[in-house]
Amino acid sequence: MADLSVFGVTATAGSLRGPGVTLAHAWTPEGIAADPVTNGAQVLHLAVAVCVLNDVYREARALGIEVRGVRVEADGGFDEAWRSTGVTYRVEVDGPSAEAAGRLLARVDEVAEVPRALRAGVPVARA
Template sequence: MAEMSVTFRSIPGTQAAIGVAGTHTVVVDRPPGKAGGLGLGFNGGQLLAMAIGGCFCNDLHYVAAEMGIEIASVDVEVTAVFDGEPLLVSAVTVDVKVTPADPGADVAGLVARARATSTVSNSIARGVPVAFHGGD
């Protein structure tokens, strides 16, 4: 079993937060004018879509290496649809275009295997439980 942790802390002088994972950071905020947001960073929905797309991009490269396929370029677009109260993601679409260095490479097989092993999208699709602690 592997474990990863990230930390979020308020950015002084703003109502935004900075997320830290190892040596990497990301700023999270709300759009300007929404609950004190200044639009300084991504909102949660954008980060969720980025997690799905980013994980899938990495998985494409992992699987390509296993299959001996050299990838020339990857183009992935993730669209998340939000509905209801509270606002929840009701659907996610991932559009994928992979250009291999060898035009005869099995791109369909590559995408299918990457999809089958993609950690984030599979976790969401299976309904991973989320536990909150503190605040009391």
């Protein structure tokens, strides 16, 4: 996996679980490890990473694909006005064949809610 920028994060679970803050997770008994989470930009990127990780487990179950572990890296930048210049993510899955992993990750990219919301544009307003 690539080096992360100052805004990059990882979310890991199962056999690929790494260090970090533990978050409870319905699909894995030991939870997710999130690292690092020290600023708002990382929290935004972590939302993408956790959503994708969760959906890998959910969609694998629906497709009958065994997944032993997942690692998602999410990163992105911001312009001088602190507008996001985009978020990219990478996924490593332990368990399925390369063909099954490809099918699974294509499905996850279609259905993952947080990436879909960001792609569509998200208005944010103070209440």
